[in-house]
Amino acid sequence: MNDLEIAKRIAQGDAEATEKFVRDQYASVYRAMRHLTRHREDAEDLTQQAFISARSKIDTFRGASSLKTWIHRIAFNEYAQWKRQRRQTSPLKLDHAKDEPGYGAFVASESLLESLAALPDKLREAIILHEVEGLSVDEVAQIMRVPSGTVKARLFYARRRLRVLLEDGAEVVRNETKQAVI
Numbered sequence: 430m431n432d433l434e435i436a437k438r439i440a441q442g443d444a445e446a447t448e449k450f451v452r453d454q455y456a457s458v459y460r461a462m463r464h465l466t467r468h469r470e471d472a473e474d475l476t477q478q479a480f481i482s483a484r485s486k487i488d489t490f491r492g493a494s495s496l497k498t499w500i501h502r503i504a505f506n507e508y509a510q511w512k513r514q515r516r517q518t519s520p521l522k523l524d525h526a527k528d529e530p531g532y533g534a535f536v537a538s539e540s541l542l543e544s545l546a547a548l549p550d551k552l553r554e555a556i557i558l559h560e561v562e563g564l565s566v567d568e569v570a571q572i573m574r575v576p577s578g579t580v581k582a583r584l585f586y587a588r589r590r591l592r593v594l595l596e597d598g599a600e601v602v603r604n605e606t607k608q609a610v611i
Contacts, residue, residue, distance in 0.1 A: 432499075433492035440488045451480055454497060457562055458504045464557045465508050467546060475511055479504035494571050501564065502572045505554070512550070544594035552587035555580055 430438075438446035458479055462472035483503050490499055545553055551573075558569045559580070566584070570577045 431492075432496040433490070435496060436487050436490040436492070439484070447484070450496065450500075454500050455480070457497065458500055461501060461557060461562050462504060462508060464545065464561055465554060466511070467542065471511065475504060475507045479507045482507065494568070498564070498568045498571050501558065501562070501568070502574075505558075505572050540595065544591050547594055548587055548590055552583050552590065555583035556587040556591070559584055 435446050435450060439450060455476065459472055459476040462475045462479075463469065466472050466475065479500060483500050486503070490496070494502075545557070548556070554573065555569055558564050558572060559566065564572070566577050566580050570580045573580065
């Protein structure tokens with residue numbers, strides 16, 4: 430069964446088709462929202478709202494893209510609206526014990542998340558949708574409503590900026606690890 434047939438069944442109230450659609454797409458949408466928001470509760474809320482919106486708009490699905498791209502576009506719109514309404518706040522920094530096992534790996538993963546968060550929104554959104562969610566450049570372009578060339582440029586600049594941020598972060602991790610050993 431293709432995406433258009435699934436959408437028609439959902440529009441007709443087929444609970445089994447709806448459940449399959451949510452089951453197939455939920456994890457991917459949630460993961461994207463989790464990376465974009467960096468907060469579990471916000472990601473859950475946005476994912477749920479995206480599926481509610483998708484259910485109410487399912488009769489507008491025409492099959493020009495895949496259902497995966499379509500639901501990610503709806504989720505991205507929910508995220509953009511959330512971002513506009515959200516006040517900018519700084520996350521709390523916790524002082525972690527440097528002598529705990531696995532501290533270096535923790536700092537490295539935190540460094541990656543902080544580096545992603547430090548990217549300008551458009552670069553971060555493109556890299557998360559493409560690299561983390563595995564969407565093609567064309568799918569990301571449809572979701573973000575920009576030309577494919579713009580997505581490619583954003584991916585290029587995001588990777589370049591991440592490389593610099595992570596190299597700086599790696600230097601900090603090396604210094605902190607040395608200090609923890611001393």
